[in-house]
Amino acid sequence: MEIGDAIVRDRHGVSPLAEIHASGRRASEPFDRLEHTHPAIFMTQFAMAKLLQHKGIRPDMLLGVSLGEFAAMSVAGMVPFETALAAVARQPRLFLESCAPGALIAVLGPPSLRESEPRLGHLAELAGINAERHHVLAMPGGNVAEVEAILTRLDAPFQRLPVPFAFHSSWIEPARAAVIADAAAERLESPFWPVWSACLGAPVKPGVPDLAWRIVREPMRLGASVAAIEAQGGAHYIDLSATGSLAAIIRQDLGEASPSRISALLSPFGGNLRRLAKLLETA
Structure with missing residues (x-):
C-alpha cells in the first residue's frame, strides 16, 4: 500500500492512504472522488492478494469485476504492479475530460x-x-x-454506487478514443493463474483487442462468469473487494447442491482481522 501510495502521490499529487485514513472520516461518508477511489481500490485488492499469498494461500484462478479486473491481471503477472496502478490512476482524468456526470x-x-x-x-x-x-x-x-x-x-x-459516471454504458462512449490510446502501449503477459473477466465471462488471454476499454464500457457479467466456474466444479470464492459485497452477490448465484464456499475479508464496519484469522484456519 505504501509503495502504491508513493507512485500515485509522485505522479498525480494525490495520496490514497491519506484519503483512506483521513482524520475523522466515518464509514458512512461518501468516498466517491474517482481520482482517490480508483487507485485506492486497486491498491487494496492487490495488497490483500499479496497478504494471502504471504500467508500461504495461493489462488487456482482469479476473477475480476470492473476495476477489479485490472487488479486481478496484475496479481496474476499479466501487467506489472506499477504499470497497472499508473494506468488505473490516469483513468479518472480521461473520464473527467470527456464524459458528462x-x-x-x-x-x-x-x-x-x-x-x-x-x-x-x-x-x-x-x-x-x-x-x-x-x-x-x-x-x-x-x-x-x-x-x-x-x-x-x-x-x-x-x-x-459511489461513482460519478455511467460506466458500462453508452454514456461513457466519449472517452473511448482516450482510453484506448492510453492503453495502447500496454502488453499483457501470460498469467501465472487463469484470470476470469466479468466483462468477457471467460478467462483473459493476451492479445484481446481494446481490453482496457471493454472492461469499463461493456456490461458486467458476473452471474454468467460464476455460472461457468460452477459448471467446472465450483470454487472457494475469496472476496477481496473493499466492502465484501461481492460475496453476498455470489451467494445468490450458487445452487443448493453447489460444493462452493465463500469468504469475505473486508468490511467498512470492522472485523477484518477476525475474518482473516478464520480464513487462515479453514482454508
Whole structure:
C-alpha cells in the first residue's frame, strides 16, 4: 500500500492512504472522488492478494469485476504492479475530460424489471447482471432522481454506487478514443493463474483487442462468469473487494447442491482481522 501510495502521490499529487485514513472520516461518508477511489481500490485488492499469498494461500484462478479486473491481471503477472496502478490512476482524468456526470444504481431484483417498466428502459441502460435477482443500471446524472422514484414505486430495493459516471454504458462512449490510446502501449503477459473477466465471462488471454476499454464500457457479467466456474466444479470464492459485497452477490448465484464456499475479508464496519484469522484456519 505504501509503495502504491508513493507512485500515485509522485505522479498525480494525490495520496490514497491519506484519503483512506483521513482524520475523522466515518464509514458512512461518501468516498466517491474517482481520482482517490480508483487507485485506492486497486491498491487494496492487490495488497490483500499479496497478504494471502504471504500467508500461504495461493489462488487456482482469479476473477475480476470492473476495476477489479485490472487488479486481478496484475496479481496474476499479466501487467506489472506499477504499470497497472499508473494506468488505473490516469483513468479518472480521461473520464473527467470527456464524459458528462452519470451514475450506477445496484438493484435487488431481476434484470427484467427494466423491460417491464418502459420509462425505466428509456432512462437507464443495463450495466451488469450479477445474479438472478441483482443487476446494475447506468444513467446520466440528470436521470437519477426519476430512476430512483420509479424503483421506489416498484418496491425494488436499490443503492446508488459511489461513482460519478455511467460506466458500462453508452454514456461513457466519449472517452473511448482516450482510453484506448492510453492503453495502447500496454502488453499483457501470460498469467501465472487463469484470470476470469466479468466483462468477457471467460478467462483473459493476451492479445484481446481494446481490453482496457471493454472492461469499463461493456456490461458486467458476473452471474454468467460464476455460472461457468460452477459448471467446472465450483470454487472457494475469496472476496477481496473493499466492502465484501461481492460475496453476498455470489451467494445468490450458487445452487443448493453447489460444493462452493465463500469468504469475505473486508468490511467498512470492522472485523477484518477476525475474518482473516478464520480464513487462515479453514482454508
